[in-house]
Amino acid sequence: MRLKRNALIPVFLLCFGFAQAQDKKPVQLSDLTKIVTVGDPEITPDGQVIFVKSYMEAGKDGAYDYKSQVVRVSLADPSQTQVLNSPSYDLSGFALSPDGKSLAFTKSWEGKPQIWILPLNGGEAQVLTSEKDGASSPVWSPDGKKILFSFSVPLTAMEGTPPWENPRPGRIYGDEPNYAAAKEGKGEESTKADMDGSLDELRAWLAKNASKNNPRVIDRLNFLGENGLSTNISYRHLGVIDVATKKSSKLTSGYQSFGSASWSPDGSFVLASSVKSEEHPDLSFELDSEIFKINVADQAVSVFLTQEGYRFSEATFSPDGKMLLVSGQDTEDRSFNQSLIGVAKPDGSGLKWFTEKLDRRLGGTKWTDDSKAIYFTGANQGGVTLYRAEASSGKISEVITGPVGVNSFDVHGSQLVYALTKVADPSELYVADLAGKGEKQLTNYNTAWLAERWVSQPEAGQFEQDGFQVDYWVMPPFGLKEGTEYPTLLEMHGGPTAMWGPGESSMWHEFQVLAGRGYGIVYANPRGSGGYGKHFQRGNYRDWGDGPAKDVLTALDKAVEKYEWIDEDQLVLTGGSYAGYLTAWIVGHDHRFKAALAQRGVYDLTFFMGEGNAWRLVPNYFGYPWEEGVKEILEYNSPQTYVANIQTPLMIFHGDVDLRTGVRQSELLYKSLKILGKPVEYIRYPDEGHELSRSGNINRRMDRIGRIVEFFERYVTHPN
Template identity: 85%
Template sequence: MTFKKNLLLSAFVLCCSLALAQDKKPVQLSDLTKIVTVDNPEITPDGKVIFVKSFIEAGKDGEFDYKSQVIRLSLSDPSQSQVLNSPSYDLSDFALSPDGKSLAFTKAWEGKPQIWILPLTGGEAQVLTSEKNGATSPVWSPDGSKILFSFSTPLWAMEGNPTWENPRPGRSYGDEPNYAAIKEGLAKEETKPNMDGNVDELRAWLAKNASKDNPRVIDRLNFLGERGLSTDISFRHLGMVEVATKKSSVLTSGYQSFGSGTWSPDGSYILVSSVKSEDHPDLSWESDSDIYKINVLDKSVSVFLTQKNYRFSDATFSPDGKLILISGQNTEDRSFNQSLIGVVKPDGSGLKWFTEKLDRRVGGAKWADDSKSVFFAGPNQGGVTLYKSEVGSGKTTEVISGPVGVNSFDVHGNQLVYSLTKVANPSELYISDLAGKGEKMVTQYNSVWLAERWVSEPEAHHFEQDGFGVDYWVMEPYGRKDGIEYPTLLEMHGGPTAMWGPGESSMWHEFQVLAGKGYGIVYANPRGSGGYGKDFQRGNYRDWGDGPAKDVLTALDKAAAEYEWIDEDQLVLTGGSYAGYLTAWIVGHDHRFKAALTQRGVYDLTFFMGEGNAWRLVPNYFGYPWEEGVKEILEYNSPQTYVQNIQTPLMIFHGDVDLRTGVRQSELLYKSLKIMGKPVEYVRYPDEGHELSRSGNIVRRMDRIGRIVEFFERYVTHPE
């Protein structure tokens, strides 16, 4: 009798819980403006944590603005928190002083970025530097008396001429007046410009026009930025400023960039990473990077760590000063080799890698206080895992793993502090011990409004195909009832080396909105995705279409076979960037979808090599079009080749100034379909680059998801 009562009570509680869940509203399109993200935590010496809180704030006339605050919060009492910056400046590029009493940060001053100091004990921020080329990326010396900073110098402002050959055919460096330098008072005009004069005077006249970008003269290979032309070459250099006197000095110079500086424990020298190439800087991506040593006293620069076929960066001394943490990559197959974390001795000897067998792209490595272990994070099978490597044995273990994402973290004493993504909450700050145990949520920024929202939980699945193990997830629609079928969306990721999963934050809002609109969602990590090792990531080499399409469609087929609520006559499809490519490829080969939406994609691969700033994907995956057999491979793998086979109603998104994939790609696809009378609609977003969905204008970000919903609603039927 008691057992029956308990059973009835359990059933009643379950029914009430389900009813309560369905009483909640699904995530709304407008909820994008409610999402808060936390990042960049740093534990202070007094047991507090400083981190960046990013959010969206409503402005006038229905517009919204991105905002960020730096928060100081007590770990022992999270209710005790303090906002460190006013709305007038951004503190996100901050560095905590060794004694924990001051923050150095970057803020514009008289038209240039400069280093400022904010006392945490009270008082206003004061500008520290006044560098003619600006100053960014502050790094405190161990005793807090100096700050290392970075600055950028354009090629035209450099003294002397570089040693590499002038890429302008038939020209040499210094054979015409440098009007950019003349304008800044760095050079004198010795040849008067005269369009009707001799060749030197004509060149002077042409150079003066070019100095005003009228016209833009392009002599470099990588002349495309993200949203406009990038015709000027500049070099990153390092300087140092004394905090007490504000006296600064330049540490590096020349036709070489330096970055990722770290001080030695005694402050006598600095280790930095740099790529030195005898060729034009456009070719530096083919070169290996080394660690250099800069002596603070005499400013001498020497190579500290170099090895053929390796790139080194991010040197960091252990707390006891006995070892140096190093990040790196084997560059023999630079397109697919995974990243490495290791250590060397202070004299540069004894290099030891921890992560060769891990076979993941990891980063952000930090020392534990006892110098016996290091922590780092990276994409791993649908989540972002926090790892720990023992320095002595090299043993690597997972500290925080599973369907969650560790976005950033810090370690101090016996505490980990980290920003975490979960399906139930896209971003909050957590603490735990060094083993990841005793996890506790520290912030509640999203918890309050999410308490009134229904959230679709993805269910994980796996299958083997063609020697690859493919993970996929299924999310059910809002209000799902047994015995009823629902339209279902196949979502695909870009990259092609991106990775999706419950621990990946960028798609959280879009997935939840679409599930809330009554769509089931299936998404997968096909061959070529990151987070599964080199062999899997290389699985789409010279095969961007057939293999990955087979994987995502198999995931959809298997989901439909297992979940009776998936309506196989009500399927829709979308993806962006590489997944925009894959969307167009699929609808050129498969006609099961009621509608499809391709976003900021690539559709003709040969054309892409000439148009997009991500053009290196073409030679990395296929080779150059003029090499034997490559033209045919590119043509076979281009969705444009099959445009005449597209029957599915198609919507195309692209940003007006998207130079990563190139806006002409979308024009080619649209015009082709329009000429053939196919059902197609084209949406161009003004002033937007490739990052529209992640960091674009906020209203346009919501418009984008709204148009996805509206377009699919034209073609699918929802149950009554």
């Protein structure tokens, strides 16, 4: 046996872990369907909490579907639990009425999203809106008599002519024959459609085909969605509906979108973020946004809060109406600058940011009832921390932090309710005081089945490299025995600005299944990861390969040095999205791994400019290929450049309709390796996009993990 320094597994812990492993089974692949998640808690005035329970349920054919239910539980006695609705798959946008007696939410109705009202004193939910363009994102007025909502309007249904030049060369807006009739959904044709007729008649025939998306006429830059083309431009607008009369009215219109809307204390106006520009909407990403004021009575719209060099995302009044909470971002370096939260006077003046030194991406802001503090969350060093800021001074403190993740929360009175991820349990609801003290668990959805499971506990490590402090974690395999070595998997996260850690929930099941199959697991947050501030996140600028690869491989080297049970001759590697890229990069430069699996990655960066809807990563990190020197940088940083150097057996995953990274990327890598006679296998998932591992078809999600296990088992040997 080779010698290693600083072995961290004492004999008694090894024996204890082995004894524990004999008493419990490890987490199984099929346990994915047992995991229940909770979220969106809302504390009611009468001391209860409403939240969403999400789970998976098998149908008559044995296939699993996603389901959600709204649940109410007493804070004083968590055993008093009531399910408030029948299982559904498309509930979203929950909002509790000011008196706590009704819940508004979004659910489809006759093919469109609409707002529903659920009375909490009993009775079935009733649909409230019947908007032609649908309705979502309900926000109750302060008096509970009205609900603000959002709706989407396609460009073809907009009134007037867009303020920008038609991007189709030689055409003007509205010049298509029969345009007016098609715009209003009518069938009348003012011009005969005839392919053999005059130019106008030919254009009418072509327009008729295009109106049926056969073919799709593309004239915009951002034409790729997640799973299909997104050729049509639409705008998000605001409406308001009277709950009693169901009479609704439009508050906004025109060629700009409005989001993150909130009410004024007296309900006379609404604040919302928007970009007002005479440029094509494809360019809105490059523009600063402002906070607009919209009067409810006369629908007058005016700029309320603006500042050059900033994007404003949200503004909400304090409960006492004396302050304004503002969220935004400094756009000088918009690809890397972190979130900002601050307060202003009720008229928007005197804005002071107080999170600049915190240097994190933040969200989920909520006022306390007394208007003295603001709570918010942020990814932070492998967890999701809940912060508190004093409204008067801007002083920030950590309420819940460490190797846990606060996924959603609510504050009311003296109580704090939050959905929490822990290594021991992926999702449960808890209550504590406003300082995070006196924590009490409210739900136990995962407790029973987890009581019969062994769970691998990660141990943290850290090292300094090239001026960066890099965090990593090591998870022991099931049945760990002293003096025995185990195959070990290096897992890597995507993004590249994602962040992993014990408080991050997306990998909980996969990590535990693989540890349960006898693999040690090492994962790290290399330079470029989120959760460590702007400097760290910018650490992979024009360096997607060398630097991040050096960090994750150093983490593996450190783990091998520390833990005697890691078999350095039986290492395997995987990662998805950006980490699919990094997997291919590493095996093109390093040959220590017995096998590797690249998932939904990008492998040729110049090609990526035209292949995925995440194409802006190329100019944001490297520049445009036609700029001086950029093509050479892209070629150097592309794993495809080194495809002939790959010796490691490689499996490649991609979804058939993944348009975030683009399926042609994996086809290129696979075909190249096949031509070169390298050991490679290619798995394509039908009807799946980029989110397969998180929200895809449940049976395919299990198939994916099963194939990971089966592939690695071909190349490693486990101890007897």
